[in-house]
Amino acid sequence: EAGVTQSPRYAVLQEGQAVSFWCDPISGHDTLYWYQQPRDQGPQLLVYFRDEAVIDNSQLPSDRFSAVRPKGTNSTLKIQSAKQGDTATYLCASSRQGYNNQAPLFGEGTRLSVL
Amino acid sequence: GQQVQQSPASLVLQEGENAELQCNFSTSLNSMQWFYQRPGGSLVSLFYNPSGTKQSGRLTSTTVIKERRSSLHISSSQTTDSGTYLCAMELDQGGRALIFGTGTTVSVSP
Numbered sequence: 001e002a003g004v005t006q007s008p009r010y011a012v013l014q015e016g017q018a019v020s021f022w023c024d025p026i027s028g029h030d031t032l033y034w035y036q037q038p039r040d041q042g043p044q045l046l047v048y049f050r051d052e053a054v055i056d057n058s059q060l061p062s063d064r065f066s067a068v069r070p071k072g073t074n075s076t077l078k079i080q081s082a083k084q085g086d087t088a089t090y091l092c093a094s095s096r097q098g099y100n101n102q103a104p105l106f107g108e109g110t111r112l113s114v115l
Numbered sequence: 116g117q118q119v120q121q122s123p124a125s126l127v128l129q130e131g132e133n134a135e136l137q138c139n140f141s142t143s144l145n146s147m148q149w150f151y152q153r154p155g156g157s158l159v160s161l162f163y164n165p166s167g168t169k170q171s172g173r174l175t176s177t178t179v180i181k182e183r184r185s186s187l188h189i190s191s192s193q194t195t196d197s198g199t200y201l202c203a204m205e206l207d208q209g210g211r212a213l214i215f216g217t218g219t220t221v222s223v224s225p
Contacts, residue, residue, distance in 0.1 A: 042215030095211045103160035
């Protein structure tokens, strides 16, 4: 079974530039999560979806960040105007509702550096 | 404030030594999980442990819900155990969205 796939693996930007991250969850997983992990910190939830619906985006900086999952499968996270404080690894994870004893499965992440 | 506190922040071990990692929660616990992460690597689930004790090889996880704490015990540490250990609690029942601690970085030398 293929794991959660993320691309690109790395991105380096100047402040003010835009960037998009892409995530392909595990087939059959209805729930998809985006986390931001600054260096030497634990991951912090940005947004999560069940199918195509946003369940919680309260931690997503809405002025510059956006996330979509239009068909309930793949998802895109976009930063409109990156800041140095956005430097972090962006992790995507997926899970299937109802499988209560299974942890979400994580992708390898996209490591973003904003100069 | 921080809802999930992990201690210690870092740990240095000699191969063969045991270690105990702690996780404390400031709110009622829905469920909790332990993950392992290598530098630059993705998170690998170690335990999904809502309560009680679970063991997998040299790792043992114990969760005491009413005391809002969980621990991860590493016995007979090996150099391959080096990395960061993260505990996380579920944000809401059934949602699987997680609140993570800041992690414990473990370094095991031969």
